[in-house]
Amino acid sequence: MSSQVSPNAQAIKASFNPLIRPYLVIYGAAIFVITVVGIPLAIIWLCGVGQWWARHYFDKLECELSETSLRFRKGILFQVEKTIPLENIQDVTFVEGPLLKMFNLSILKFETAGQSAGQAHDMRLIGLINAHEFRHHILMNREKLKHAHNVNASSQQSADENTILLRAILERLEIISTQLGPRE
Template sequence: MADTTFQNGALEGRDLPEAGEIKFRPIDPNHTNILMIGFGLSWLALTTAWITLNLIGTIESSLFTGYSYLILPIIPVPFIVVLCHIYTNGCGYALREHDVHYKHGIIWRNEASLPFNRIQHVEVERGPLERLFGLSTLKFFAAGGGSADLRIPSLPEAEAAKLRAFVLEKAGADHDDA
């Protein structure tokens, strides 16, 4: 008969796994396009307001004479494009035996883990831009939360459906084992 006594022994620092051991899979490169379209639409709104205010004379500046104010909104565009690429390249997800991980960020790098035994619900979301590129966002909900505890954006539709089924199966198995 197996000993079922609860044990919670201390771990030595050398016994802990290295964080770098997790093999992250990249998200779809079209995430860059989705980000650039989103930023582009926001930037277009700001640029339209900037040009309109300059044309009607609300903004007066000795720095911008004639039509030189039209150049100012163009300056950040290359930086936005490069940052969108860097951000997408830094995103990744990993499924392990007992949990799912997601990493993202440029300056503030974030890495989140969610154990399968905490997952109550998994949802596939497809906004208009994601549908345009054939992508989906996988949203994981844990017990006691009203919003998604973990989101993995820009997964191909078939892969998102497959991951959802796998995670729900693992989450159900983990709940049955508890």
């Protein structure tokens, strides 16, 4: 996987395929053409506006996976920066379509706990290099985190059980002490 590891932590910085730029230009033009009234806009889009937008969009893309969260940033006019705790990620879906395959691209969609339908649009990344491997890292880190929480919860439960047991022993000792009477 083409990634960089930060010296401080085990963070993986994802790389994006530069072919996302022509994909975004063609995708945007297709959206304009489908609306029929957008055909003049599609011509303007293809004559330069789309290339400018796609280049700047690509330059702003960032994605970093740490041991506990996934942080990504995208957008030009409206920049979106999200940090998703791995424990909230329910599933990571890998999507490929005919146009995406033509550009050797894919989409990773994130389903999170408590996600509403309106948030689904922001929860996707297009054009990650080695998206399958990055998805595997996300799911693996999520499982490590869940396992660590389970171990901590069971050790906390064990500590709580020990506290209850010690309190019960203390109560019995106090009863025995009162039954024996005062010491002289």
